[in-house]
Amino acid sequence: ILNVEQSPQSLHVQEGDSTNFTCSFPSSNFYALHWYRWETAKSPEALFVMTLNGDEKKKGRISATLNTKEGYSYLYIKGSQPEDSATYLCAFTAGNNRKLIWGLGTSLAVNP
Amino acid sequence: DVKVTQSSRYLVKRTGEKVFLECVQDMDHENMFWYRQDPGLGLRLIYFSYDVKMKEKGDIPEGYSVSREKKERFSLILESASTNQTSMYLCASGTGPMNTEAFFGQGTRLTVV
Numbered sequence: 001i002l003n004v005e006q007s008p009q010s011l012h013v014q015e016g017d018s019t020n021f022t023c024s025f026p027s028s029n030f031y032a033l034h035w036y037r038w039e040t041a042k043s044p045e046a047l048f049v050m051t052l053n054g055d056e057k058k059k060g061r062i063s064a065t066l067n068t069k070e071g072y073s074y075l076y077i078k079g080s081q082p083e084d085s086a087t088y089l090c091a092f093t094a095g096n097n098r099k100l101i102w103g104l105g106t107s108l109a110v111n112p
Numbered sequence: 113d114v115k116v117t118q119s120s121r122y123l124v125k126r127t128g129e130k131v132f133l134e135c136v137q138d139m140d141h142e143n144m145f146w147y148r149q150d151p152g153l154g155l156r157l158i159y160f161s162y163d164v165k166m167k168e169k170g171d172i173p174e175g176y177s178v179s180r181e182k183k184e185r186f187s188l189i190l191e192s193a194s195t196n197q198t199s200m201y202l203c204a205s206g207t208g209p210m211n212t213e214a215f216f217g218q219g220t221r222l223t224v225v
Contacts, residue, residue, distance in 0.1 A: 034214070043116075043202070043216035089155070099170070100145075100206075100214065104154040 004092045006103035013080050014111050020076045021106040023090035027071035032093040034100065035064055035075055039086040047075075047088075080110040115139075118203050118217035125224050131190040133220055135203030143206040144186035145214070146170075146178065148199040155202065161186055193224045 005024045013019050025033060032051045038044040048057040053068040061078045077084055087107045091100040119134035137144065145160040147170075157170030159178040167178050175197060179187045186205075190197055200221050206214035 043218050044204075046213040046215075049213065099157060099160065102155040104152070 004090060004101050004103040006088075006090055006106050008106060009104070010107040010109070012109045012111065015081060017080050017110075018076065018078045019080055019108065020074050021088060021108075023073045023075070023092075023103055025071050025073070025090075025092040025101075026094065027069060029094045030068045030071075030092075031095055033066055033068075033073050034091040034093070035073070036089040036091065037086045038089055038105070044089060077108075080108070082110045082112050084108060085110045116203055116205055116215045116217040118201075118220050120220050121218060123220055123222045125190075125193050125222065127194060127224055129190075129193045129224075131193050131222070131224075133188040133190075133201055133203075133222070135186045135188070135205075135217055136184050137186075137205040137215070138184065139205060139207070139215065140183065141205035141207045141215075142183070143208075143214075144180065145204045145206070146176075146186065146188045147202045147204065148172070149202060149219075150199050158188065190222075193222075195224050198222060198224045 007022050034049045035047040036044040037047055048064045050066040055066040057064050063076045066073045087105040089105045091102045116137045125131050143162045146158045147155045149155050156172050158176050159170050161167045161180045164183050177189045200219050202219050203217040204214045
């Protein structure tokens with residue numbers, strides 16, 4: 001059974017804090033790792049898709065790293081803002097079977 | 113602007129009714145997915161399709177069927193709605209084996225009474 005685990009389950013930070021969370025996935029038969037942001041009352045939106053061990057991607061204050069050998073990815077948010085409040089989901093694709101296997105997400109609340 | 117559109121935002125149906133949830137995408141994506149999202153359970157895949165007239169069961173297909181007669185449209189059918197199918201339903205589309213960037217619809221909150 002392929003499992004994706006995210007930690008922590010939820011996080012409360014103050015505006016301006018930097019934060020990070022983890023996604024763990026099976027290291028065998030890796031194909032791609034995805035990060036999504038899901039704001040309340042909106043649809044999930046893609047942040048990053050990563051495929052190569054050691055990949056680092058950045059979008060504004062958000063960045064992500066990938067370690068396929070040990071099966072984890074980190075998402076970092078620098079200088080959190082209230083508009084960063086959302087659930088951050090990661091999803092894993094194994095082989096090329098096109099299915100995304102989702103974690104339960106990390107719920108981030110940024111207090112002004 | 114890319115779009116995945118679900119036919120209804122909110123829906124209330126009676127137990128035993130046949131329910132159709134429609135999803136249309138305008139990006140010519142070959143892959144389309146139906147998920148349901150319940151508190152504490154995350155996104156669970158019901159069915160997906162990566163070509164017209166093709167469908168594959170996801171993790172929780174029982175009680176559901178799907179139809180993909182045209183590339184842009186993927187319908188989820190609840191054959192006989194039950195109260196345990198009350199949930200948020202999300203449609204998504206993507207392209208290629210990696211689903212490089214999957215796009216989601218706005219979701220349909222279905223309540224079965």
